[in-house]
Amino acid sequence: MTTLYARFAAHIDAALDALEAEGILAAGVDRRNVTVEPPRDASHGDLATNAAMVLAKPAGMNPRVLADALTAKLGALDEVSSVDVAGPGFINMRLSEDAWRSEVRMIADAADNYGRSTMGAGKTVNVEYVSANPTGPMHMGHCRGAVVGDALASLLQYAGNKVIREYYVNDAGGQVDVLARSVHLRYREALGEDIGEIPEGLYPGAYLVPVGHKLATHHGDKFVTAPESDWLVLFRETAVADMMDMIRADLALLGIHHDVFSSEAVVQREKKPEAAEAFLRERGLVYDGELEAPKGEVDPDWEPVTLPLFRSTQFGDDQDRPIRKSNGSWTYFGADMAYHFQKAQNADALIDIWGADHAGTVKRIKAAVEALTGGTKPFDVKLVQMVRLLRGGEPVKMSKRAGNFVTLADVVREVGKDVVRFTMLTRKADAQMDFDFAKVVEASKDNPVFYVQYAHARICSLKRKVAEAGIDAGTPDLSLLDATDLQLAQLAAQFPRIVESAAVAREPHRIAFYLYDLAAAFHAYWNAGNDDPERRIFLVNSAQTTSARLFLASAIGQVIANGLSIMGVAAAQEM
């Protein structure tokens, strides 16, 4: 038993096969653009397909002729009550009520698995997200990418992919040396020294105090006056490890757990960049050359230097990119390139979630992945736009310098994990968004989190009431569901295709918008009972109808719960 939309896609495919066998349709015409969807206007029918229009031209046929031939086949199906051709060649189908009833039953049978797809065919997708520098706690700047990446990973799993959730720890650059020096100050402080103001350029945050204490406890004062070379590595590794513990704890507050943490330092220690460079040099994709002077503001200190450059212009970049600095060490890009090569070894496809401020480097890394994998590993970079933090419409002031940035932990503590996660998914990732502390906790339909939760809570409440009344809802007679009831089923039946299209587009926000629509339809259904008592779900005088409608309502609740689970949001039992 397959879901309704999947089944009709198969029906249409079979009908086209039959037409090919009968010689009506030329064989081998590409069917990829054929779709089955609900028509925009419900008066057109329950399902529509564009098959005739899409296939007519490549098959050298008149769309109406093809549509008529298809119509004859589709009209013969038991589930179809009527078919007609409209406009330029749309085929509109109206389904029997039993088709929708059986979909309701299917939701109940599949339960937590309703909407799961095999589309991903078990292919492994590596999703790299967060990857915040290990120099302090998570702040709100990291939040959206974290939620979008995590929800996308869940979505892909739901759509049939194996998923690796990965975090790239940038523990090899200059910023972790700065971290180590900042910790050295805190270490001296822990030993009783008055360190005064934290100098410009070091991390001022108090979160480094415990790291200093720990080092003081373990090592006493032997590094106080020692040269930096004696303690830098130890302090750096200790600090990074502690920062990563903090970050993991922060992510756990959002329900986020990565499978793999990859260290940039380890990538370098294992000579991965050297291997990548050698591979690319062999193919003439790395060469020694000079960079052009930067455009825009003229830097008086600019001097041309010969560096090993990756030929990213060959893949559409504006400029070839250096993989090593003049001192011989790896650039961020040089190491990152090797890191992506490493990820590609264990996955069929790669996805990175980046902040929009890194948009400028997308081309070079895509170029590198293409060069290193010969284009065999699809690789997407999803950019996540900035979030503006507001409180009652006023921007929240933040200063990184002063160390008073808004931490993720604070926000989760204030408004809750579910609100943060849902809200972050109520916009396309590449659109800027506002996050207003006042609005996201508002209990109104202005706030989609509550609106969707409320629908689920109402359904749960209903189940409790019916159970308390001692009605046996075990074997409902679904023939008691009428056309009005079944409209809800039609919307619920779309869930599997929403999951698939969201997974293909890599846009988890579509789940949020769909759930909002479904919740709206349920609230309307519920309220119909306020105007007309006969339309209530719980009818005291009819256990039969009550159990049928409760079965339907439970199915809606199931779909809401499944959607929320993809988003990582709890389905409220009561509110």
Next chain:
RNA sequence: GCGCCCGUAGCUCAGUUGGAUAGAGCACGAGCCUUCUAAGCUUGGGGCCGCAGGUUCGAAUCCUGCCGGGCGCGCCA
């Protein structure tokens, strides 16, 4: 100067990958609670989908050029 993203109702945003008469919420107007959660529902007005061309049966969606906004353009990370 160059690159990326964006431009849809007064405001905040969707728009099923090119489909039929472009949709929600907020705000504004008019209604709906003795009984399943009114934290809700019903209903009205409101649009040159930034502009101009192009591609085709068909464009908010794809291409080109403008206009306007955001982000980014170092051997940083």
